[in-house]
Amino acid sequence: xxxxxxxxxxxGDDQDIGIKVDGREISNHADLGRSVGRGMIVVxxxxxxxxxxxxxxxxxxxxxxxxxxxxxxxxxxxxxQITLQRSRNGHYFVTGKINGVKVRFLLDTGATxxxxxxxxxxxxGLKKGISYPIRTANGTGQEFATVIKSLTIGPIKxxxxxxxxxxxxxxxxxxxxxxxxxxxxxxxxxxxxxxQQLSK
Numbered sequence: 001x002x003x004x005x006x007x008x009x010x011x012g013d014d015q016d017i018g019i020k021v022d023g024r025e026i027s028n029h030a031d032l033g034r035s036v037g038r039g040m041i042v043v044x045x046x047x048x049x050x051x052x053x054x055x056x057x058x059x060x061x062x063x064x065x066x067x068x069x070x071x072x073x074x075x076x077x078x079x080x081q082i083t084l085q086r087s088r089n090g091h092y093f094v095t096g097k098i099n100g101v102k103v104r105f106l107l108d109t110g111a112t113x114x115x116x117x118x119x120x121x122x123x124x125g126l127k128k129g130i131s132y133p134i135r136t137a138n139g140t141g142q143e144f145a146t147v148i149k150s151l152t153i154g155p156i157k158x159x160x161x162x163x164x165x166x167x168x169x170x171x172x173x174x175x176x177x178x179x180x181x182x183x184x185x186x187x188x189x190x191x192x193x194x195x196q197q198l199s200k
Contacts, residue, residue: 071155080196080199092193095153098124098126099148099150106174106176113179114176114177146162151180
């Protein structure tokens with residue numbers, strides 16, 4: 001009696017497909033699907049973490065330098081007013097312009113005049129005049145006299161402002177000293193400082 005022989009080969013539809021992913025062999029479609037799904041989850045979490053890091057950095061920057069986009073108001077009597085938020089380190093920084101070039105100011109009631117770091121002065125084209133001695137918290141030094149044709153902070157505008165160019169002041173901020181601040185009416189309440197330039 002003749003017995004039929006069994007075919008040891010399976011049809012193409014029943015064969016397992018061997019695919020290696022990250023060094024592991026994936027034996028069938030179900031395993032492959034699970035592996036791809038896990039990969040997508042990892043990618044999604046990486047994206048979420050990156051977005052959170054971006055917004056946390058933005059928040060930190062805002063707390064360190066909150067007055068980057070000052071608009072201010074002009075009142076009915078012609079006075080010009082801005083309100084500043086104190087930064088995390090306790091100082092008042094604000095973005096403004098010198099001769100039309102965007103700069104950052106640090107309000108300093110301990111400084112007699114506006115003091116501009118040498119590299120910033122070069123960038124915005126301020127001309128060095130005569131040198132004169134100055135006294136700072138770090139000792140004595142020298143500055144070069146200059147004149148700022150236009151200084152603006154929001155709606156506040158000043159012209160022909162005396163200033164000094166300091167070759168030893170390495171900073172990204174220009175000190176806004178009392179020769180400018182004394183022209184304003186300033187009121188501080190909690191962490192906010194209101195500056196008003198009265199109409200003439």
